Amino acid sequence: MSQIIFITQNQERYELSAESGSLMELAKANRISGIDGDCGGVCSCATCHIHIHPDHFEQLPAASEIELEMLELEDNVSDTSRLACQVKVQDAPEGLIVTVAN
Amino acid sequence: MEKFGIPDPFEGEREAKGFGTVQDQEDDVMMLLRLKDVRKTAKDVKTFQSGAKPGRIVVPSEVSIRDTRQIPFEVDPPLHGKYRSVLEDWFRRPENTDYQQAIAAIIRELLSEVKAKSSVEAVSEFSLKLQSRALTLLLNIPYAEAETWISWGTHVFRSEDSAVDGDKAEILYSYIDRQILKAEESPGEDLYSILLNSEIDGRKFTKEEVRGVMILTFAGGRDTVINAVTNTLAYIASKPQVLPAVKANPAIITTAVEELVRYFSPLTHMGRVVTADTEICEHAVKADSRVSLCWASANRDPNTFENPNEINLERQLNPHVGFGFGIHKCLGATHARQVLRTLLQVLAEDDIKISLLEAKENIEDWGEFQRKVGYDQIHLSFS
Numbered sequence: 447m448s449q450i451i452f453i454t455q456n457q458e459r460y461e462l463s464a465e466s467g468s469l470m471e472l473a474k475a476n477r478i479s480g481i482d483g484d485c486g487g488v489c490s491c492a493t494c495h496i497h498i499h500p501d502h503f504e505q506l507p508a509a510s511e512i513e514l515e516m517l518e519l520e521d522n523v524s525d526t527s528r529l530a531c532q533v534k535v536q537d538a539p540e541g542l543i544v545t546v547a548n
Numbered sequence: 549m550e551k552f553g554i555p556d557p558f559e560g561e562r563e564a565k566g567f568g569t570v571q572d573q574e575d576d577v578m579m580l581l582r583l584k585d586v587r588k589t590a591k592d593v594k595t596f597q598s599g600a601k602p603g604r605i606v607v608p609s610e611v612s613i614r615d616t617r618q619i620p621f622e623v624d625p626p627l628h629g630k631y632r633s634v635l636e637d638w639f640r641r642p643e644n645t646d647y648q649q650a651i652a653a654i655i656r657e658l659l660s661e662v663k664a665k666s667s668v669e670a671v672s673e674f675s676l677k678l679q680s681r682a683l684t685l686l687l688n689i690p691y692a693e694a695e696t697w698i699s700w701g702t703h704v705f706r707s708e709d710s711a712v713d714g715d716k717a718e719i720l721y722s723y724i725d726r727q728i729l730k731a732e733e734s735p736g737e738d739l740y741s742i743l744l745n746s747e748i749d750g751r752k753f754t755k756e757e758v759r760g761v762m763i764l765t766f767a768g769g770r771d772t773v774i775n776a777v778t779n780t781l782a783y784i785a786s787k788p789q790v791l792p793a794v795k796a797n798p799a800i801i802t803t804a805v806e807e808l809v810r811y812f813s814p815l816t817h818m819g820r821v822v823t824a825d826t827e828i829c830e831h832a833v834k835a836d837s838r839v840s841l842c843w844a845s846a847n848r849d850p851n852t853f854e855n856p857n858e859i860n861l862e863r864q865l866n867p868h869v870g871f872g873f874g875i876h877k878c879l880g881a882t883h884a885r886q887v888l889r890t891l892l893q894v895l896a897e898d899d900i901k902i903s904l905l906e907a908k909e910n911i912e913d914w915g916e917f918q919r920k921v922g923y924d925q926i927h928l929s930f931s
């Protein structure tokens with residue numbers, strides 16, 4: 447069980463926990479605003495863009511080439527941008543903090 | 549068992565130079581074929597605009613048959629975002645469980661109709677009906693209204709002999725005008741009434757704006773959904789192992805639908821008008837010329853997709869552009885995805901068997917490229 451903290455653009459803070467799945471699925475299940483997850487997690491829609499807290503970014507497995515190419519064209523992109531559907535809950539460090547990009 | 553396939557006619561040119569040319573009513577179109585170029589161009593909405601003369605970004609151009617601007621599709625930022633945010637919630641309703649259940653009921657009703665026959669022409673007797681009946685949900689209007697749309701036939705804009713048929717378009721436009729008037733007189737909970745009551749920049753939508761949204765909703769989701777549904781049925785007929793696999797593991801439905809949309813690419817391409825002299829694929833492009841983003845070619849780009857000409861229902865990384873890309877991506881995608889996901893789910897759950905009897909392919913003619921997009925007719929049997 448990992449605890450993950452989502453912060454939305456409206457500065458709402460959600461402390462969620464899960465055992466499996468992706469951060470996108472977790473956010474959708476909890477109706478976190480700004481995470482639409484339209485494509486269901488195949489890296490096609492970029493409606494799951496998040497910023498990982500800088501302290502945690504390096505602790506996650508690196509993004510694939512395909513994910514990086516999607517992020518490259520996104521608005522509000524930062525050095526710690528990721529697509530939430532490509533980050534697995536089981537890879538998340540305890541207390542991971544992410545900010546929803548949109 | 550006949551093998552199902554939609555060939556990729558763009559491969560050679562995509563590799564060699566990255567674009568092709570489509571001649572269209574003396575307003576030629578440079579068709580971009582590589583995924584990276586398509587995505588970059590779709591993102592650069594300043595240089596490649598959608599808010600040109602109404603109908604001009606469509607290929608073949610509809611400039612000669614309509615003046616109404618389709619909204620938000622033919623609008624650029626910042627106005628585009630305002631329209632989109634007014635419409636977004638409504639067009640996300642298909643995510644709701646009751647909406648999904650209503651689609652499942654429509655599909656089951658259709659299946660009982662087609663199972664009673666030994667041969668079914670699936671474009672008109674299944675796909676068109678499913679598309680029309682499901683559209684009543686998106687518009688939130690009485691189910692019976694679908695019969696009117698079914699009676700229009702498969703092509704609202706296209707006729708057999710000319711690519712752009714003004715008379716056929718007029719059927720749709722005058723129908724929409726009548727519905728807007730009706731909603732004005734007795735407002736309800738339907739999309740027409742919601743739009744008439746919506747606000748932008750502190751004022752109500754004009755009737756012309758309502759018209760623009762409604763034309764887009766009808767036209768954008770008709771041939772595309774019909775082709776996607778028909779192709780799905782044809783694919784299942786050619787691969788009897790698909791439905792049992794879906795039944796055993798319904799979780800693959802999400803990736804399966806994305807993969808089918810990638811492979812089918814129901815909309816071949818969409819245009820933009822160039823606002824300033826620029827360069828794409830090392831080729832000069834003049835201001836006020838047209839380019840198009842070829843979703844169908846981009847979706848087979850081997851630089852991104854492994855085995856692009858194979859359907860892999862469990863493809864995990866699938867950055868396809870079957871619903872477009874960037875701010876103008878398909879507004880009806882949530883609805884379309886729900887229709888296709890539910891179709892797979894119901895066909896699998898109910899152990900439906902589909903066989904192909906006979907088919908006539910629908911081949912689009914884009915000058916140097918001939919692309920199969922679906923079927924004009926396909927005879928299937930359901931059991």
Ligand code: FES
Pocket residue numbers: 470482483484485486487488489490491492493494529530531532
């Ligand atoms: S959910 Fe579509 S890219 Fe993440």
